[in-house]
Amino acid sequence: MAETAPMKIIARIHTDFSTKFGIPRQSGLVDELEGTVVFAPEYRVPEALRGLEGFSHIWLLWQFSRAVREDWSPTVRPPRLGGNERMGVFATRSPFRPNAIGLSCVRLAGVDLRTPRGPVLRVAGADLMDGTPIFDIKPYLPYADCRPDAVGGFASAPAGERLRVVFAPGCLERVPAGRGEALRGVLACDPRPGYQSDPGRVYGLSFGGVDVRFTVAGETLTVVDVVPGGGEMR
Amino acid sequence: MQTLSIRPIGAIRIGEEGPYVELEPPYLPALKGLEYYSHVHILWWFSRRDNPADRGVTQVHPAHGAAPGPMGVFASRSPCRPNPIALSTAEITFVDAGRGRIGLDWTDAEDGTPVVDIKPYSPGLDRVEDCREPAWHGDWPGSYEASRAAGNKY
Numbered sequence: 001m002a003e004t005a006p007m008k009i010i011a012r013i014h015t016d017f018s019t020k021f022g023i024p025r026q027s028g029l030v031d032e033l034e035g036t037v038v039f040a041p042e043y044r045v046p047e048a049l050r051g052l053e054g055f056s057h058i059w060l061l062w063q064f065s066r067a068v069r070e071d072w073s074p075t076v077r078p079p080r081l082g083g084n085e086r087m088g089v090f091a092t093r094s095p096f097r098p099n100a101i102g103l104s105c106v107r108l109a110g111v112d113l114r115t116p117r118g119p120v121l122r123v124a125g126a127d128l129m130d131g132t133p134i135f136d137i138k139p140y141l142p143y144a145d146c147r148p149d150a151v152g153g154f155a156s157a158p159a160g161e162r163l164r165v166v167f168a169p170g171c172l173e174r175v176p177a178g179r180g181e182a183l184r185g186v187l188a189c190d191p192r193p194g195y196q197s198d199p200g201r202v203y204g205l206s207f208g209g210v211d212v213r214f215t216v217a218g219e220t221l222t223v224v225d226v227v228p229g230g231g232e233m234r
Numbered sequence: 235m236q237t238l239s240i241r242p243i244g245a246i247r248i249g250e251e252g253p254y255v256e257l258e259p260p261y262l263p264a265l266k267g268l269e270y271y272s273h274v275h276i277l278w279w280f281s282r283r284d285n286p287a288d289r290g291v292t293q294v295h296p297a298h299g300a301a302p303g304p305m306g307v308f309a310s311r312s313p314c315r316p317n318p319i320a321l322s323t324a325e326i327t328f329v330d331a332g333r334g335r336i337g338l339d340w341t342d343a344e345d346g347t348p349v350v351d352i353k354p355y356s357p358g359l360d361r362v363e364d365c366r367e368p369a370w371h372g373d374w375p376g377s378y379e380a381s382r383a384a385g386n387k388y
Contacts, residue, residue, distance in 0.1 A: 001281045001348035006237040007317045043316065048292040051302070051309035054368030058308075059321060061277075063238055074263035090352040091267030093359070098261065099240050099350045101277060103321070105360055133236065135317045137308040142365055144311075145323055150273040152356045 007101075011039040011134040013060070015126055016179065016208040020065070022191035023127050030185035031107065035126035037134060044118030053111045057140035058123070062102045063133040064095035072098045079193065104128065105140055161188035163221040174226035179208040187214065187221050240319075242348035244334065246278060246341055252327065253341040255349055257334035264352075265336070269329040273355035274336060279348040280318035288314040300370040323355055 015035040017023050024030055037060070039045075052058070073096040075086040089097045109122040121137070140146075165187045175183055191205055199217040202224065206212075213225040244257035255276060257265070268274065283289070291314035293304040307315045320343070327337030336352065355361075 001242050001279050001284070004239040004241045005279065005284055007240050007319065009236045009238075010316050045292050047304075048306040048308055050293060050304065050306040051368065052306055054366075054371070055309065056364075056366035057362050061317075061319060061321070074261070075266060086266070088264040088266035088268060090261075090264045091271065091354055093353055093356070097264075097351060098243050099277075100238065101240075101319075101351050103275060103277070103353055105362060133238075135238070136315065136319055138311055138321060139309055139367070140362060140365055141311065141371075142362075142367055146361055146363065146365060147273050147323060147325075147355060147357075148361070148363070150271075150355050150357050150361060152271055152354065152358065 007135045009040060009063070009133040009135065010043045011037050011137075013037050013062070013123070013126060013128050013130075013132050013134055015128055015130045015132075016182065017129045018206045018209075020129055022186055022205040022207060023129065024186060024189045024191075030182060030189065031125050032182035032185055033125055033127070034109065034182070035106070035123045035128060037121040037123060037137070038117045039119065041118070046113045046119045049111055049113070049119055049121070052108065052121075052137075052139065055108060055139040057105055058108050058121075059136075059138040059140055059145075060102075060104045060106060060123075060126070060128070060134055061136040061138070062104065062128060063135065064097075064100040064102050065129060065132065066095055066100055070096065072096050072100075101135065102128075102132075105145075161185070162190050163188050163216065163219055165221050165223070167223045168225070171223045171226045175210060175212075176208045183207055183212065187212075187223070190216070190221070192216065240279070240350050242279070242350060243352075244349045246276070246338075246343045246345065246347040246349060248341075248345040253338045253343075254328075255336040255338065255352065257336075257349075257352075259334070262331065262334040265329060265331050265334065268326070268336065268352070268354060269331075271354040271356075272326060273323055274326050274338075275351075275353040275355055275360070276320075276322045276324065276338070276341075276349060277351035277353070278320045278322065278343055279350055280313035280320055281348055283313040283315075283318040289316050289318060291315065298370065302370060319350065323360075 013035045076094040106123040113119045214223045294312040324338035
């Protein structure tokens, strides 16, 4: 390898997350979260996907979005540890690594070879922001990738659903059709930053084209308003 | 064409006592805490395939008698693909923070292969118990150990 090598963006994934805020921290937690992988024009080659439908899960290798001024950091403070303890970045899935490559295992919901945007992949459980660039797709191979004996360290237990979600009257009706269950799943996983807990605060989550406003008290999350638009992280 | 410049952070070494990743000095502090994981993902570079011809491959022919013809590159782990980046999972045999080394229980990479990222294998993220692969594909060694014994590369 030369000092550097280029990785080309071959596709982008389209999801309901227009900002990073609220994305469940572990992919696969909310299976209802659907995404569509659309290939860049020069990579719309149906034969490159031949046989992929035989696999139930795939790996996506993608690009972390980081501001240009943000470089990598040897250690980071994982949110799950309360933001106080530092771990080496290679012991985490943090974006602040030397090469901004993310790795996610997602369920392959379908391969549509002929759409107006060329061949596309429908996936489920994708924890990626809308428009995230994709570098590679690989099939998930049981014998190579599934390790029943693997144990994870300090963040071994997946967050899962931790909150009871309640919608104030009229709110659920304003959520775009078909997105209600996915939104409920995202909210139940607690989309607040890892070390914030302020019962008086009204948070905002941009999801599926609407701005979802909510408060959290104890183990109950209450959606207090749903308004059109939304692209701000709050 | 939009690209991201990738730089090596170390290399895979095949030592007398087995394979390991050796990190370049600036990256040593980034290992802190990896010892709490049993398995690791290594993202490495198929450096011998980093040329226009191999990066332009769209289909491959698996070395398996029952394969139903060519497979799309994205349905394979072939080194010939648009971005020649490899993903391997290994059990961590040791972490030597002082020398920046992570012992691996196996690798199919050659000595000196550039490494571009290390990630912990997190069961909640990476382990799919109920996954499916094509029937013909499942004819391949039924276990990781058998696959290694057969020296399989795919």
